[in-house]
Amino acid sequence: MTRLPERYVLQFCHGYDGPFLDCARQYASLFAGTDYKVVTVFLTGAADSAVAEGCASDEVLFLERSSKSVRGLKLAAIKQFRKIAASRNFSFCIAHRAKPIYIALLATDLPVIGVHHAFNDYQRKSRRVFANLFRKRLSLLAVSDAVRDDIRRYLPGWPEQRIQTLYNRIDISALQAQQLSREAARAELNLPNNAWVVANVGRLHPDKDQATLLRGFALALPQLPSDAELVILGRGRLEQSLKDLARELGIASQVRFVGQVANAKRLFKAFDVFVLSSDFEPFGMVLLEAMVAGVPLLATNCGGATEVVEGVGLLFPLGNADLLGEGLQSLAQLDESQKRVCADLMLERLQQRFSDQAVRETFWNLAQVSSEARCSVT
Numbered sequence: 001m002t003r004l005p006e007r008y009v010l011q012f013c014h015g016y017d018g019p020f021l022d023c024a025r026q027y028a029s030l031f032a033g034t035d036y037k038v039v040t041v042f043l044t045g046a047a048d049s050a051v052a053e054g055c056a057s058d059e060v061l062f063l064e065r066s067s068k069s070v071r072g073l074k075l076a077a078i079k080q081f082r083k084i085a086a087s088r089n090f091s092f093c094i095a096h097r098a099k100p101i102y103i104a105l106l107a108t109d110l111p112v113i114g115v116h117h118a119f120n121d122y123q124r125k126s127r128r129v130f131a132n133l134f135r136k137r138l139s140l141l142a143v144s145d146a147v148r149d150d151i152r153r154y155l156p157g158w159p160e161q162r163i164q165t166l167y168n169r170i171d172i173s174a175l176q177a178q179q180l181s182r183e184a185a186r187a188e189l190n191l192p193n194n195a196w197v198v199a200n201v202g203r204l205h206p207d208k209d210q211a212t213l214l215r216g217f218a219l220a221l222p223q224l225p226s227d228a229e230l231v232i233l234g235r236g237r238l239e240q241s242l243k244d245l246a247r248e249l250g251i252a253s254q255v256r257f258v259g260q261v262a263n264a265k266r267l268f269k270a271f272d273v274f275v276l277s278s279d280f281e282p283f284g285m286v287l288l289e290a291m292v293a294g295v296p297l298l299a300t301n302c303g304g305a306t307e308v309v310e311g312v313g314l315l316f317p318l319g320n321a322d323l324l325g326e327g328l329q330s331l332a333q334l335d336e337s338q339k340r341v342c343a344d345l346m347l348e349r350l351q352q353r354f355s356d357q358a359v360r361e362t363f364w365n366l367a368q369v370s371s372e373a374r375c376s377v378t
Contacts, residue, residue: 028057
């Protein structure tokens with residue numbers, strides 16, 4: 001009996017910082033239980049055994065290019081990637097972000113599924129021209145409908161089935177096992193057990209708009225529990241100006257700037273409310289992490305956050321401190337029974353929309369389109 005050749009999928013990631021290591025794991029996990037083997041390649045970043053272990057891939061390779069070396073034509077990276085692509089019987093390539101998509105298309109003749117994690121990736125005319133040049137073997141995925149619609153706006157005329165949404169996912173049971181209890185998480189963050197804690201996790205950057213969060217918290221504070229505190233996890237260039245604003249608002253004693261916390265998703269049970277105040281967040285993985293912990297949500301009604309929170313949490317208009325404050329007051333009034341109902345709704349949403357099982361059918365439909373595209377090219 002003739003043995004069929006092994007089939008491989010090539011996954012190409014820009015790097016493994018922040019949420020992108022888990023993105024690599026998410027896509028590799030889509031092939032669990034299939035006859036495909038996944039080879040994941042990182043364009044930048046030093047070789048790291050812990051990263052390789054976290055990818056859920058059959059093989060992990062590190063090109064170890066610097067950010068400077070992948071500017072411009074990226075010829076060295078293209079040469080390296082071409083050798084990797086020729087080493088296996090790859091069926092298609094999944095490329096995350098613009099540079100890996102560019103390199104994968106130039107270095108191989110594989111169908112490429114490009115995954116976009118941000119808005120305005122095709123704002124540049126050169127990128128639109130490039131995408132149209134390779135449109136016969138390029139399909140695109142977006143992390144939210146908001147990002148998908150942004151891509152479709154820049155690439156009119158593309159068939160809708162070639163630009164689809166595949167939500168970021170989370171391994172619910174794995175994260176539940178990692179998350180500390182409320183008491184242990186508060187001890188690690190040095191928070192009082194009796195405090196009513198409003199939390200935000202993210203870079204201290206204009207895009208995250210923690211200034212509106214501070215103003216909304218200050219407005220709501222007289223109607224919040226007497227032991228209410230706002231806890232902000234993260235670092236960034238706005239740290240001092242945000243601390244100054246807290247003093248101006250007279251709430252400095254109720255606001256804690258904790259700084260960067262490694263693996264903060266373990267600690268979400270420490271919080272009574274989680275607020276995402278971001279400006280057009282493409283998706284917001286922190287929302288999923290809060291949902292796994294059963295923490296009530298309050299988020300801006302723009303970008304991908306609306307798709308995550310609508311129906312299971314509260315939304316407020318971007319930059320509107322008054323309505324943010326009203327949302328905090330509403331969540332402060334939830335009793336234990338209402339909190340349990342909220343947690344159940346969030347868990348159901350996670351399972352139905354943001355689990356690997358939920359998105360598998362969408363992915364394989366797009367993979368089929370990509371395979372048909374390859375056949376038409378060859």
